[in-house]
Amino acid sequence: MVERIDVRIPLPDGIELAAWLFLPENTEKPLPAITMAHGFGGTRHHSIEHTARRFIEAGYAVLLHDRRNFGDSGGTPRQDIDPYQQIADGRWAITYLGTRREIDEQRTGIWGFSYAGGHALQRLRDRTAPRPAPRGTRPGRPLPPGRT
Numbered sequence: 404m405v406e407r408i409d410v411r412i413p414l415p416d417g418i419e420l421a422a423w424l425f426l427p428e429n430t431e432k433p434l435p436a437i438t439m440a441h442g443f444g445g446t447r448h449h450s451i452e453h454t455a456r457r458f459i460e461a462g463y464a465v466l467l468h469d470r471r472n473f474g475d476s477g478g479t480p481r482q483d484i485d486p487y488q489q490i491a492d493g494r495w496a497i498t499y500l501g502t503r504r505e506i507d508e509q510r511t512g513i514w515g516f517s518y519a520g521g522h523a524l525q526r527l528r529d530r531t532a533p534r535p536a537p538r539g540t541r542p543g544r545p546l547p548p549g550r551t
Contacts, residue, residue, distance in 0.1 A: 404428045405459050412468060412499045414492060421475030422468035422496070423447060426505055427459050435510035436464040436503075438496045442517030443484070446474030458514070464506055468496055 405425055412420040426434065437458050441451050447467045455465040470489050472478035493513065501508035 405456065410466075410499075412496055414471070414495055418471055418477040420468045420471065420477075420492060420496065421447075422466055423452075423455075424503070425455055425459050425465040425467070427462055427464070430462050432505050433507035434462070434464040434505055435512070436466065436500045436506045437512045437514050438466040438468070438493065438500060439514045440468050440470055440489075440493065440496075442515070446470075448474065454514075454516075464500075464503075466496055466500055 405427055408424045408426065410422045410424050412422055414420065437455075439451070439455060441447060441449055445451070446469045451467065455467045458465050469476040471485075471492050472481055472483045497511055497513070500506045500511050
């Protein structure tokens with residue numbers, strides 16, 4: 404059996420991401436967890452729940468969220484894609500997982516395919532490959548378009 408909880412993830416600018424938090428029942432807590440979102444332009448209602456359920460069957464909690472400006476999440480303009488903002492929002496999804504008593508914040512991960520897979524790789528690179536920040540930027544923030 405799986406418990407699905409509707410949650411809202413508050414972002415620093417006042418927007419909230421709509422999400423489902425899936426918790427496997429009869430599993431020792433705190434749980435390892437995975438955050439995931441759909442690829443380019445999709446929502447959590449677009450055939451991704453079956454993938455989340457595979458992780459749940461393996462004992463993971465899963466946070467499946469709609470991206471800013473999509474689905475049930477807040478933000479305007481609607482259906483606007485900003486990869487830098489979406490990657491930053493994904494970091495807040497991981498932070499949110501760490502606030503839940505059911506979750507082991509030391510065992511959280513990210514998963515994505517297609518466009519969301521690129522975001523997962525970017526977030527992983529940000530966490531594991533520290534590098535000097537170019538002049539005019541702050542460490543830990545993605546570079547603006549056109550900067551290398």
